Amino acid sequence: xxxxxxxxHLVKNFEVNVKEPGLTGAIRSLIKxxxxxxxxxxxxxFSIQTGELxxxxxxxxxxxxxxxxxxxxxxxxxxxxxxxxxxDPWERKPEFLKQISxxxxxxxQLWWDLPAIETFELNKAIYEIPTxxxxxxxxxxxxxxxxxxxxxxxxxxLSLGQRMRMELIASLLHKPKVLFLDEPTIGxxxxxxxxxxDFIYEYNKKYQATIILTSHNMDDLINLARRVIVIxxxxxxxxxxxxxxxxxxxxEKIIKATLSSEDxxxxxxxxxxIKKLAFPEVVISVPRSATAVAAAELLQNFAVDDxxxxxxxxxxVIRKVFRGELRx
Amino acid sequence: xxxIFVAFFLWDKIFENPGRIVFGYDRSKILTYVFAIIIVxxxxxxxxxxxxxxxxxQGELSNYLIKPMNYFKYWFTRDMSSKILxxxxxxxxFIILYLILRPPLFFQQNILIILAFLVSIVIAIMxxxxxxxxxxxxxxxxxxLGWGSHFLVTIILIEFxxxxxxxxxxxxxxxxxxxxxxxxxxxxxxxxxxxxGNITGALLVKGLLISSIWLVILGISMKYVWSKGLKVYEGVxx
Numbered sequence: 163x164x165x166x167x168x169x170x171h172l173v174k175n176f177e178v179n180v181k182e183p184g185l186t187g188a189i190r191s192l193i194k195x196x197x198x199x200x201x202x203x204x205x206x207x208f209s210i211q212t213g214e215l216x217x218x219x220x221x222x223x224x225x226x227x228x229x230x231x232x233x234x235x236x237x238x239x240x241x242x243x244x245x246x247x248x249x250d251p252w253e254r255k256p257e258f259l260k261q262i263s264x265x266x267x268x269x270x271q272l273w274w275d276l277p278a279i280e281t282f283e284l285n286k287a288i289y290e291i292p293t294x295x296x297x298x299x300x301x302x303x304x305x306x307x308x309x310x311x312x313x314x315x316x317x318x319x320l321s322l323g324q325r326m327r328m329e330l331i332a333s334l335l336h337k338p339k340v341l342f343l344d345e346p347t348i349g350x351x352x353x354x355x356x357x358x359x360d361f362i363y364e365y366n367k368k369y370q371a372t373i374i375l376t377s378h379n380m381d382d383l384i385n386l387a388r389r390v391i392v393i394x395x396x397x398x399x400x401x402x403x404x405x406x407x408x409x410x411x412x413x414e415k416i417i418k419a420t421l422s423s424e425d426x427x428x429x430x431x432x433x434x435x436i437k438k439l440a441f442p443e444v445v446i447s448v449p450r451s452a453t454a455v456a457a458a459e460l461l462q463n464f465a466v467d468d469x470x471x472x473x474x475x476x477x478x479v480i481r482k483v484f485r486g487e488l489r490x
Numbered sequence: 491x492x493x494i495f496v497a498f499f500l501w502d503k504i505f506e507n508p509g510r511i512v513f514g515y516d517r518s519k520i521l522t523y524v525f526a527i528i529i530v531x532x533x534x535x536x537x538x539x540x541x542x543x544x545x546x547x548q549g550e551l552s553n554y555l556i557k558p559m560n561y562f563k564y565w566f567t568r569d570m571s572s573k574i575l576x577x578x579x580x581x582x583x584f585i586i587l588y589l590i591l592r593p594p595l596f597f598q599q600n601i602l603i604i605l606a607f608l609v610s611i612v613i614a615i616m617x618x619x620x621x622x623x624x625x626x627x628x629x630x631x632x633x634x635l636g637w638g639s640h641f642l643v644t645i646i647l648i649e650f651x652x653x654x655x656x657x658x659x660x661x662x663x664x665x666x667x668x669x670x671x672x673x674x675x676x677x678x679x680x681x682x683x684x685x686x687g688n689i690t691g692a693l694l695v696k697g698l699l700i701s702s703i704w705l706v707i708l709g710i711s712m713k714y715v716w717s718k719g720l721k722v723y724e725g726v727x728x
Contacts, residue, residue, distance in 0.1 A: 176724055231725050236552050238721040256558035264556050271553045288559050 172242035217387030267345035289336035323354030412474035513660035532580035542626035543636035620708035630719030653679025
């Protein structure tokens with residue numbers, strides 16, 4: 163399989179004007195502006211195969227959006243190599259732009275006062291989509307996203323969920339081969355989230371589209387991304403399968419047991435950290451290396467009816483990622 | 491509309507005595523000048539490209555950069571449609587003011603002069619477009635200065651030096667010459683004077699030459715400033 167995206171030692175620095183609060187600060191920054199360099203990306207390298215769906219995760223300000231913007235040609239890399247579909251994104255050649263799309267959950271391209279269909283028609287012209295193809299795509303997308311009846315409603319009157327789905331349609335009418343999704347489910351209710359998620363899954367399958375997804379929504383990642391890239395402070399901390407992320411970073415395992423009597427129940431905390439105790443159920447987290455010993459001890463000293471050993475839930479690991487706890 | 495009234499009554503007052511000649515203008519000449527401004531203003535100075543600064547400062551620019559479209563042509567088209575809209579308004583304005591004020595009017599009949607006038611208008615439109623884009627790129631480096639720089643250029647410099655308030659040749663000769671070597675008078679003053687037949691022959695050629703040179707300089711500067719600006723563009727506002 164060929165590579166759709168290649169990123170090698172990508173560095174992006176921003177210059178930020180630092181201003182102290184108040185009037186004196188304002189005057190001081192006018193006379194002697196204090197520039198501070200922000201290192202948004204410090205040497206990021208990865209590559210993505212055609213048809214892959216990759217989740218980008220990390221805490222706020224980790225560099226996810228900066229990476230997506232660089233890949234779509236909005237930002238000029240400070241140094242490093244970027245190639246998407248064999249193009250340098252920065253050149254922003256029409257052939258390249260016609261094959262990609264960037265969807266940002268908090269940024270809209272729809273014309274606020276006009277019905278969404280007007281934006282679609284405009285995009286049809288901009289991307290030079292043949293009329294028949296356009297109608298087919300529009301029909302398919304509106305059906306998949308269950309939003310057909312709203313395309314003639316002015317955008318200002320749509321709910322956030324409906325608007326987000328319209329944004330997706332506007333970004334996908336030209337059938338991009340590479341899709342960058344930045345927080346596509348942000349602010350949506352559970353039902354709308356599910357619709358968008360199902361759709362992304364379908365789109366990836368059906369068109370072999372390469373998709374990079376950033377999200378703070380754990381369900382998005384667990385349901386969609388088989389491969390995740392963890393990024394924090396402008397560096398890649400992990401790149402691999404989601405399950406691998408768990409086994410690498412979860413330093414503990416979970417023992418779940420059902421007890422038949424309450425004898426010695428106070429001694430349970432000698433085995434490990436009690437996460438939940440509601441007789442007869444008990445959940446204990448123990449260090450990975452000591453799992454077998456802990457399980458044996460539990461069976462020996464307590465009246466155990468049933469016992470299972472499990473991995474830490476994916477959610478817990480991802481939550482750690484968002485808190486920026488992986489960097490230690 | 492108000493600007494026209496102010497200019498009209500100001501000059502009308504000055505030339506209350508019909509025989510009076512100030513700065514080489516008599517009453518009918520200056521009033522014709524004021525009326526010609528209505529149309530030239532609508533053609534040249536009505537442009538939407540001032541909003542580009544907002545696009546840059548707020549990161550809206552990203553929406554356009556991500557699409558296979560030319561951002562300059564996009565704004566040029568918007569400018570053109572704005573001009574068409576404005577010229578139709580200006581036409582009504584012109585008729586109403588004419589009915590109220592009854593100024594002496596002058597219709598140019600020389601085809602060559604009309605042709606030269608049209609050329610000067612095209613140059614003026616392009617110069618203004620480039621100016622707006624250059625000024626609008628200030629927010630790439632200083633997002634909060636977008637409005638301020640527009641105020642400085644479009645209000646102060648252009649209003650005063652383009653001839654939109656008074657004809658440039660009423661200035662003392664030395665200052666007038668300096669102003670005429672700047673791009674601003676070629677926005678309003680020059681096309682109006684060409685139309686009125688006050689600038690002909692060698693002066694006309696000289697004016698067209700100076701404005702064309704400015705056109706090229708501004709065009710190149712705009713391309714340069716934008717390519718620099720896009721490199722520091724951060725696409726803020728997410």
